[in-house]
Amino acid sequence: MAFTLPELPYAESALEPSIDARTMNIHHSK
Structure with missing residues (x-):
């Protein structure tokens, strides 16, 4: 299961x- 960060809201x-x-x-981006 890969984990991805949501886009920054700024x-x-x-x-x-x-x-x-x-x-x-x-x-x-890490």
Whole structure:
């Protein structure tokens, strides 16, 4: 059984400058 994360309800860059888009992408795509 595979587990997939749902899409984020906001853009990966929405939390900048606290969390940059690259960090969000790395953590959400693992």
